[in-house]
Amino acid sequence: MSDHKKIDDATGVETTGHSWDGIEELNNPLPRWWLWTFYLTIIWGIGYTIAYPAWPMISGATGGVLGWSTRANVAADIEAHEARNADLAIGLVEADLAVMSSSDDLHRYGVARGAAVFRAQCSQCHGSGAAGARGYPNLLDDDWLWGGAMDDIAYSVRHGIRNDTDIDARYSEMPAFDEMLSDGEIEAVVEYVVSLSSAEADSALAATGGEVFAAQCAACHMEDGSGDRGLGAPNLGDAIWLYGGDRAALEETVRYARFGVMPAWGQRLSEADVRAVSVYVHALGGGE
Incomplete structure (x- = not known):
């Protein structure tokens, strides 16, 4: 086969045989350092897929021999956070919201925790700043259909409005007058x-x-x-x-008529989260 090798006259290097518009590609070998780096990345990749979760399967991914899991790490961090704030959470559940002072540590904790709950669960409808939108109430003003006191807000959050999953949901229904009036x-x-x-x-x-x-x-x-x-x-x-x-x-x-529906968050959130988001909403300046 050496008889068929083509050598570039200018460099004396064998060509690959490829030619584009008369330009031929030299068959220079790859640098040794590059080859060894490439081989090492292959070895590292094989080791990674053995040690850590990597290959997608039908119902999940391979677990890896180390048993490492980002989900487990997050769960552990949440558990540690809840343990550090357990006394405050219990205090928030047992507190009388009607007499809670904005200067109390418990109130500050409720606002901070409630802000996180609001951003995760409520901002999609009420907006990131709680100013609402068409069909979604503005929580910054004093116009509250079922009352804007902290206990009233907590009840609305806990049981929701006009949903069919909580028998204690706030409920009202305006009739459609299209066929009743001219x-x-x-x-x-x-x-x-x-x-x-x-x-x-x-x-x-x-x-x-x-x-x-x-x-x-x-x-x-x-x-x-x-x-x-x-x-x-x-x-x-x-x-x-x-x-x-x-x-x-x-x-x-x-x-x-109109028939807006709000979920019963008491079925999805802990009582501490329900109370915390109520404290946060009240602290925004609306409510009473």
């Missing part, structure tokens, strides 16, 4: 609701809507539209709207 009556009652928080309303149409409101809506929202927290009926005169306060949004609400 288009004219819906338009009129929407104008009346607008007049409760805005001077830019058709007074004549709002007067007609006031009669519809008294007959159909006042039972829950009260005669003056101030709402009823016990029923979860919002105040219609404070210009704070969960789904929007323009005429189009109000008409959609009257016609088809």
Whole structure:
């Protein structure tokens, strides 16, 4: 085969036989240091796959002879953290939230722990800053359907709202008036609701809507539209709207109603976490 070797005239080095536009590739051997480094990485890789989790299988990965696990390490760190704060967690569960002072160490612990819970479990709906979004309540203001005291917040977190997994969930349901009222009556009652928080309303149409409101809506929202927290009926005169306060949004609400659902976090979080996130939310400045 040596008879077929092609030697580059300029360098005297054998070529690979490959040619691109007349340019031929020299068959220079790889440096020895590079080869030994490559061989060592192969040996290291084989050793790693034997010692540590590496190869994916049908129901999991190979465990490795050392039994090392990032999941186990995290679990151990969490357990150690919980052990260090066990007394504070117990104190938080046993504390009377209604009289907890913001200067107490227990309150500071609750805020710190609650902030972590909020970021992990609540911010997806209420926003990272708790300002909410359309359909998701703003937790920074004082507009709380079922009360904004710390105990009230904890109850809402623990049992949720309008879910079907907790029999103690907060529950209210507004009827859809699409088939109960005529288009004219819906338009009129929407104008009346607008007049409760805005001077830019058709007074004549709002007067007609006031009669519809008294007959159909006042039972829950009260005669003056101030709402009823016990029923979860919002105040219609404070210009704070969960789904929007323009005429189009109000008409959609009257016609088809709203039915927001919040999970019962007491089924997913420990009681200490429920209380901690309640303390955190209250400390943001909303609530009462």
